[in-house]
Structures are given as C-alpha cells and as structure tokens.
Amino acid sequence: xxxxxxxxxxxxxxxxxxxxxxxxxxxxxxxxxxxxxxxxxxxxxxxxxxxxxxxxxxxxxxxxxxxxxxxxxxxxxxxxxxxxxxxxxxxxxxxxxxxxxxxxxxxxxxxxxxxxxxxxxxxxxxxxxxxxxxxxxxxxxxxxxxxxxxxxxxxxxxxxxxxxxxxxxxxxxxxxxxxxxxxxxxxxxxxxxxxxxxxxxxxxxxxxxxxxxxxxxxxxxxxxxxxxxxxxxxxxxxxxxxxxxxxxxxxxxxxxxxxxxxxxxxxxxxxxxxxxxxxxxxxxxxxxxxxxxxxxxxxxxxxxxxxxxxxxxxxxxxxxxxxxxxxxxxx
Numbered sequence: 001x002x003x004x005x006x007x008x009x010x011x012x013x014x015x016x017x018x019x020x021x022x023x024x025x026x027x028x029x030x031x032x033x034x035x036x037x038x039x040x041x042x043x044x045x046x047x048x049x050x051x052x053x054x055x056x057x058x059x060x061x062x063x064x065x066x067x068x069x070x071x072x073x074x075x076x077x078x079x080x081x082x083x084x085x086x087x088x089x090x091x092x093x094x095x096x097x098x099x100x101x102x103x104x105x106x107x108x109x110x111x112x113x114x115x116x117x118x119x120x121x122x123x124x125x126x127x128x129x130x131x132x133x134x135x136x137x138x139x140x141x142x143x144x145x146x147x148x149x150x151x152x153x154x155x156x157x158x159x160x161x162x163x164x165x166x167x168x169x170x171x172x173x174x175x176x177x178x179x180x181x182x183x184x185x186x187x188x189x190x191x192x193x194x195x196x197x198x199x200x201x202x203x204x205x206x207x208x209x210x211x212x213x214x215x216x217x218x219x220x221x222x223x224x225x226x227x228x229x230x231x232x233x234x235x236x237x238x239x240x241x242x243x244x245x246x247x248x249x250x251x252x253x254x255x256x257x258x259x260x261x262x263x264x265x266x267x268x269x270x271x272x273x274x275x276x277x278x279x280x281x282x283x284x285x286x287x288x289x290x291x292x293x294x295x296x297x298x299x300x301x302x303x304x305x306x307x308x309x310x311x312x313x314x315x316x317x318x319x320x321x322x323x324x325x326x327x328x329x330x331x
Contacts, residue, residue: 003205005144012143012207016068017080018087033061034091034162038098042166045099045117046106053117053163060162062091066191067143070198073227074208081222092187095162099169109174110167121160121167122182124189125246129239132193135159139194140201159190185241192235199231252279259284259314262303270295272318282313289319 005012013019018026037060044052065087072081103110112119136159142148167183202208208224260277263286267274272290279285301311 005205005207006146007144009207011146012071013080015143016064016071016084017077018065018068018083019080030061030064030087030091031094033059034094035098037061037162038095038166039102041095041163042099042102042170045115045163045167045170046102046110048115048117050117056162057160062088062095062161063139063159063194065091066161066194067139067198070140070195070231071143071202071207073195073222073224073231074199074202076208076221076224076227078222081227088191092165095165096169096172099166100173101169102166103170103173106170109176110170111174111176112171112179117163118167118171118179118183121164121186122171122179123245123249124182124186124242125249126239126242127246128186129189129193129242132159132190133197136190136194136197137201140198143198144201144205144207159194161187161190164190185238188234189238189242192231192238195231196235199228255279255309255313256284258307258309259286259304262300262307262309263288266295266300266303269299275319283315284309284313285315285317287317287319289321292320294318 018030037056040059041053041056044050044056065084068080068084069088071077072084108114110118112122138148139159164183164187168180168187171177171179171183256277256279260274263274263277267288267290270290270293272288272295274286274288276287277284300316304311304314
C-alpha cells in the first residue's frame with residue numbers, strides 16, 4: 001500500500017514548478033540567487049573557505065528545478081518538465097561561466113594540487129553517489145510531507161550543486177581539463193541521484209496516481225515510462241565512471257599502504273623521516289628528509305618487492321637535513 005502524502009499536489013507543483021501567475025517572480029528569484037550563490041561559491045573555493053562554500057550551498061536555488069524535473073517526470077507534465085530541464089542546464093552553464101570569470105581574477109591557478117576545496121570535488125567516487133542518493137531521498141520526502149520541511153537547509157548543504165559547477169569553471173580557466181571533467185561528473189552524479197530517488201519516493205507515495213486523477217483535459221503529456229527509463233539510464237551512465245574511479249582509488253590506497261610499510265622501516269634504519277606520500281600519474285611520490293648519507297637504496301628496492309610493489313612505480317625524493325644551533329659561536 002502506498003504511503004499518503006501530507007502535502008497536496010498543488011503544493012508540490014507550486015514549490016518546484018516555474019509556472020502560473022507568479023512565474024516572473026520565481027524566475028527573478030532563481031536567477032538572482034543563482035548568480036550570488038555562484039559568486040559566493042567561487043570566491044569560497046579560491047579562498048579555501050569551507051564556511052563560505054557552505055553558505056553558497058544554502059543560497060543556491062538549483063535544487064528547485066532539479067526537483068521540478070523529477071516531478072515533471074512523475075506527473076508526465078511536458079511543459080514543466082522541459083522548463084525545469086532548461087533552467088537546470090542554463091543555471092549550470094551560468095555557474096560555470098561565473099567560476100571561469102572569477103578564475104581570471106585569481107593570481108594563482110585554482111587546481112587540486114594547491115587547493116583542498118578543488119581536490120575534494122574533482123575525484124567523485126561511489127561513496128559520493130551513495131550520499132547523493134540518501135540526500136535526494138530526504139529532499140523528495142520533504143516535498144511530499146509537510147512535517148519534515150525544516151530539513152531542507154540540511155539537504156541544501158549535503159547535496160553539492162553550485163560549488164562543483166564553479167570548480168568546473170575555475171579549473172577550466174587554469175587549463176586543468178581532467179579536473180574540470182571530474183567536477184562536472186560530481187554535479188551530474190548529484191542530479192542523477194536526486195532524479196532517481198525522487199522518482200522512487202514519489203512512486204512510494206502514489207503521487208503519479210493522484211496526478212492522473214487530477215489531470216486536466218488537453219494537458220500536454222510525456223510518456224512517463226520512457227522518462228523514467230531516461231532517468232535510470234543517466235544514473236547508470238554516471239555510476240560506471242564512479243565505479244572505475246573507486247576501484248582505481250582503492251588500488252592506489254592499497255599500494256600507498258604497502259609503500260609506506262616498506263619505506264618506514266627503511267627510513268628509520270638510516271635515521272630518516274617519511275614526510276609525504278601520494279599517488280600522481282600512476283606513480284607513488286614519496287618525500288623523506290634526513291642527514292646524509294642516504295640509507296641503502298638496494299635495501300629499499302628489496303623491501304618494496306617484498307611488499308609486492310614494483311620499485312619503478314615509486315618516485316623517491318630525498319631532502320638532506322642539517323640542523324644548526326644559532327646560539328653556538330661560529331667555528
């Protein structure tokens with residue numbers, strides 16, 4: 001038996017559709033908030049300010065046309081479906097453009113290697129999809145139930161929409177096209193999750209049946225089944241690269257753990273210290289500091305091979321360290 005919505009269908013339409021006598025006001029509000037949210041998000045990313053980026057998430061209005069797209073699919077409302085899709089695409093393009101323009105004003109390149117806000121948004125994984133699915137479900141339930149609407153600010157923070165789009169523009173301006181594509185994939189992942197979980201939630205609450213009962217004669221419709229299949233296809237398309245990325249990151253993490261295990265004993269034997277270890281371009285980059293002479297490299301190769309790591313996949317940077325007591329008189 002389907003659950004019973006506590007919000008009316010008219011309330012749901014009014015919350016997410018851009019139509020009716022107040023459409024001009026809704027559109028004005030959408031574009032003002034979108035532009036401001038994109039500016040705030042881009043500035044927060046450039047300044048590496050998490051609080052500023054969170055503020056942009058709360059202000060950003062992109063969740064509304066995405067939910068409108070979902071409801072348009074469920075109701076088979078062609079006009080509002082197309083209008084909502086258009087607003088999502090136009091809003092996304094505007095946020096990317098604003099990110100690019102603010103990138104022009106930045107003195108330094110805004111890329112993952114130097115900015116944690118970028119680094120956290122250019123390598124989406126399956127765990128990001130899982131989080132987006134749960135967040136999208138909460139937003140959809142809030143749309144059909146009047147008693148949990150106070151959770152929407154939390155939904156706005158949890159689902160990252162405008163910040164990844166500004167990262168697309170910022171990294172594109174810096175020439176980091178692979179990072180730009182990764183941020184765009186994160187945004188698409190969140191959109192796909194909202195559409196899929198929203199469709200499921202609406203089905204559980206029987207919203208489509210209520211829509212059929214209230215449908216006005218002559219309303220332009222879309223094939224709801226085909227629209228749902230498109231949503232599922234979009235979800236599968238984003239899940240494939242996320243799965244590949246998760247497998248790759250898992251492999252890199254395992255290899256880094258083995259490299260760390262081999263290097264720790266080797267470095268300690270020569271009174272050196274391991275200070276950095278990361279994977280870049282398929283190689284594990286390691287930095288160690290200590291007093292010369294360096295520990296035996298043949299011993300290190302043997303330790304790596306014992307851990308199942310090809311020494312050719314490890315790039316070792318040795319930084320000689322010398323300590324001088326400035327209080328002592330010069331010799």
